[in-house]
Amino acid sequence: MELRNLRSLIALVESGFSVSRAAEQLHLVQPAVSQHIRHMEDELGVQLFVRKGKRLTGLTGVGEQVVQYARKALAETHNILDVGRDHVEQSSGVLRVGTTHTQARYVLPPVINAFNKAYPEVELQILQGTPQQLVEMALDDLVDFSICTEDLAEHPLLTAVPCYKWNRSLIALPGHPLLERKRLTLKALCNYPLITYVFGFTGRGHFSDAFAKQGLKPRVVLSASDTDVIKTYVREGMGVGIIASLAYTPKQDRDLVMHDLSKLFPWEITKIAYPKGKYLRRYQQRFIELFQRCVSESGRWAGLLPV
Numbered sequence: 001m002e003l004r005n006l007r008s009l010i011a012l013v014e015s016g017f018s019v020s021r022a023a024e025q026l027h028l029v030q031p032a033v034s035q036h037i038r039h040m041e042d043e044l045g046v047q048l049f050v051r052k053g054k055r056l057t058g059l060t061g062v063g064e065q066v067v068q069y070a071r072k073a074l075a076e077t078h079n080i081l082d083v084g085r086d087h088v089e090q091s092s093g094v095l096r097v098g099t100t101h102t103q104a105r106y107v108l109p110p111v112i113n114a115f116n117k118a119y120p121e122v123e124l125q126i127l128q129g130t131p132q133q134l135v136e137m138a139l140d141d142l143v144d145f146s147i148c149t150e151d152l153a154e155h156p157l158l159t160a161v162p163c164y165k166w167n168r169s170l171i172a173l174p175g176h177p178l179l180e181r182k183r184l185t186l187k188a189l190c191n192y193p194l195i196t197y198v199f200g201f202t203g204r205g206h207f208s209d210a211f212a213k214q215g216l217k218p219r220v221v222l223s224a225s226d227t228d229v230i231k232t233y234v235r236e237g238m239g240v241g242i243i244a245s246l247a248y249t250p251k252q253d254r255d256l257v258m259h260d261l262s263k264l265f266p267w268e269i270t271k272i273a274y275p276k277g278k279y280l281r282r283y284q285q286r287f288i289e290l291f292q293r294c295v296s297e298s299g300r301w302a303g304l305l306p307v
Helices: 003-014 019-026 030-044 061-088 101-118 131-139 204-213 227-235 282-297
Strands: 049-052 055-059 093-099 122-128 145-148 158-166 168-172 194-197 220-224 240-244 257-260 268-275
Touching: 003 019, 003 030, 003 061, 019 030, 030 061, 055 061, 093 101, 093 131, 093 282, 101 122, 101 145, 101 227, 101 282, 131 145, 131 158, 131 268, 145 282, 158 282, 168 227, 194 204, 194 227, 220 227, 227 240
Parallel strands: 093 122, 093 145, 194 220, 194 240
Antiparallel strands: 049 055, 145 268, 158 268, 168 240, 168 257
């Protein structure tokens, strides 16, 4: 079984079964990709793809099994290559980080800055996605690490390293009645329109559970995956926002007032994850260390504590 055949198989799956896109991804001509697949099917004696005419439309049951093992085989190949590179090119390479908007915008900048100073010859690539997409990115070797709060720790094929815990804060325009209360409660929040994160992002599940446990139903008038979008509509007067405390920046958000809500909601834990068995190059290990250190040393995030 040749590695180039496995690469063509995975590329076809990732490109939505488009031979042209797979060839472009692999920097090959289309006939070469088709030939690799024919060789695999001939060698195995089974069809890996469902076909409609000449067009590939999906994987057969056997094809799905083969793809799982092909991913593992290519991952081990990458591990072998990385072991060699780590001894020859210790301080150069590419580091691909998958994360959400909140992490990329509010958490990673000081980490990226510190890493760039330590490894100026390593190119950093940041890819954004939903937590579910970030799991797939890590498993499919589209990124070296995925960083988010949801989903990563639950997947059995990923190693998830806890990095920090965080909670939520209310943001509102000055003079809002909620800001005048000495003690905020979940019931009090239910009296006003709320703007917060969509399900699957930044702890929305635990947010909703906190209300449900008290038999309350919050009036969420708008939800978004992007914290900056939430702030925009708070400024428009649509309601009060409930955001990750780390996403409030006093200098840029001086027109908004923040109130800590960590006594009302459970703490969330953000993790950095990668496939189990993955060989970590030295600069990749250093990135994890810097991520944990920069977060623990930062004093500007209300409600943020190191794990």
